[in-house]
Amino acid sequence: MECSLKAGVADELVAGYTARTLDSQTETDFARHLGGCESCRELLARQQAVWSALDAWRPQELSPDFDQRLFQRIAEQEQTVWWRRLFQPRWAWAPALPVAAACAVLVAAFVLKDAWQTEAPSHSQPKARIEQQVVHALDDMDMLSQIGVDAVVERPGSPEKL
Amino acid sequence: MLRVREGDQTSFRLLLERHRGPVIHFVYRMVQNQAVAEELAQEVFLRVYRFRDNYEPTAKFTTWLFRIATHLALNWIRDKRHEKLQDSLDQETADGVTRQVPDRSRTVEQELVYRAKLREVRQAIESLPAKQRAAVMMHKYEELEYSQIANVLSCSESAVKSLLFRAYESLRGRLAHMA
Numbered sequence: 303m304e305c306s307l308k309a310g311v312a313d314e315l316v317a318g319y320t321a322r323t324l325d326s327q328t329e330t331d332f333a334r335h336l337g338g339c340e341s342c343r344e345l346l347a348r349q350q351a352v353w354s355a356l357d358a359w360r361p362q363e364l365s366p367d368f369d370q371r372l373f374q375r376i377a378e379q380e381q382t383v384w385w386r387r388l389f390q391p392r393w394a395w396a397p398a399l400p401v402a403a404a405c406a407v408l409v410a411a412f413v414l415k416d417a418w419q420t421e422a423p424s425h426s427q428p429k430a431r432i433e434q435q436v437v438h439a440l441d442d443m444d445m446l447s448q449i450g451v452d453a454v455v456e457r458p459g460s461p462e463k464l
Numbered sequence: 465m466l467r468v469r470e471g472d473q474t475s476f477r478l479l480l481e482r483h484r485g486p487v488i489h490f491v492y493r494m495v496q497n498q499a500v501a502e503e504l505a506q507e508v509f510l511r512v513y514r515f516r517d518n519y520e521p522t523a524k525f526t527t528w529l530f531r532i533a534t535h536l537a538l539n540w541i542r543d544k545r546h547e548k549l550q551d552s553l554d555q556e557t558a559d560g561v562t563r564q565v566p567d568r569s570r571t572v573e574q575e576l577v578y579r580a581k582l583r584e585v586r587q588a589i590e591s592l593p594a595k596q597r598a599a600v601m602m603h604k605y606e607e608l609e610y611s612q613i614a615n616v617l618s619c620s621e622s623a624v625k626s627l628l629f630r631a632y633e634s635l636r637g638r639l640a641h642m643a
Contacts, residue, residue, distance in 0.1 A: 313629040321603070348640035352632060355639040356604050358578065359585050361489040362498055368488075369480065372506050376513055 305341045312342055320349045476516075480509060483526070486606055487533050493601050494537040494594075496586060504536045523615055530606070531616045534598050541594045581642060588638040596631035603628055 305312060315332045318324040324332065336343055365371075467475035487508055492501035511532050519528070570578060589597060595617065602608040602616065614624045 310625070310629065313632070314625060317603075317628065317632060321607075323607075323609075348636040349632060351640045351642055352635045353604070355581065355585050355588075355642045356635075358581055359493065359589075361485065362492060364485065364488055365502055368484065368502060368506070372480070372509055375506060375510055379510065379514065 305339050307335070307339075307342070312345060316342065316345050316349045319346065320353050476513065479512075479525075483529055484509070487529065490530065490601055490606060491533055491537050493589065493605065494534075494597060495540055496590060500540065504540060505533070507536055508533045524612065526608070527612050527615045530602060530608070530612075531618075534602075534616050538594050538598065584642070585639065588635055591638070592631050592634060596627050596634075599624055599627040600631045600635070 307315070315324070315328070315335075319329065319332055336346065484505070488501055488505040491504045491508070492498055495501055495504065508529065512529065589600070592600065598617065599613055602613045603610075608616070610621045610624050610628075613628075614621045617624065617627075619627075
């Protein structure tokens with residue numbers, strides 16, 4: 303007798319029935335179908351044989367130091383400094399880093415040079431001005447002594463020669 | 465996982481304790497080499513830890529975890545498909561050391577039959593295409609639903625069913641006589 307189920311449906315029902323993942327109504331309906339369907343019974347028997355064979359492959363024992371090794375690797379990962387991460391190959395822009403660094407150095411050098419040039423006169427200007435004033439004052443005093451005039455500093459009460 | 469994301473180390477340990485076994489067993493059955501399986505499983509949990517800040521609870525944590533594990537296992541299989549790195553089945557019987565937990569209740573004869581059966585199962589699984597293998601491992605051993613497997617493999621549920629039924633058909637052809 304031909305199976306009344308559509309192609310693919312029998313596979314799904316057989317897999318679900320074997321894995322016991324069908325809901326109770328579907329399981330009951332399929333169990334009823336199995337009673338009258340030779341091909342589904344045969345398919346189910348073969349699927350159950352596969353299931354039982356796969357059950358024989360039990361998990362292996364885990365290495366006792368698995369956790370220890372994992373936490374050690376996590377600690378190493380945590381210790382990785384940020385700049386080393388930048389140079390790790392997973393960063394797509396890592397090849398541009400040397401160029402960017404060179405540009406940064408050039409810009410910094412340009413800015414510092416410019417700053418030095420603008421700051422240098424600001425330190426030397428008052429000094430030059432004072433020297434100029436001193437020279438002028440000495441010239442003036444020299445000129446006054448030559449023409450016989452004494453410079454007098456007037457103070458309240460008593461005039462005093464310089 | 466949300467607590468791990470907030471920096472709770474105890475929660476990470478609990479998470480590891482709960483999921484370490486299933487992840488290692490899944491990866492081992494995929495790559496069939498215990499040392500490689502443990503190495504890949506370490507990488508899975510390292511990635512979970514590294515990307516904890518990016519975790520969004522849009523899917524079940526198990527799905528996210530198995531997606532990482534499957535991705536690593538499939539990549540390893542793709543990269544090493546020309547090398548024979550699987551734990552040798554012959555060596556397993558020749559040196560008298562089984563890598564599985566020995567069942568002391570079995571007689572020597574039963575043990576030999578068991579090993580022969582195990583070898584056949586492993587060879588049958590190994591013969592499956594990698595994606596079918598992953599689907600079967602998640603369906604049979606991890607008991608994930610079709611929707612979860614679909615999420616892990618980034619495909620539709622109907623594609624998962626198709627993968628699974630083709631895989632089971634192949635396995636029935638190779639293993640049904642073991643009933």
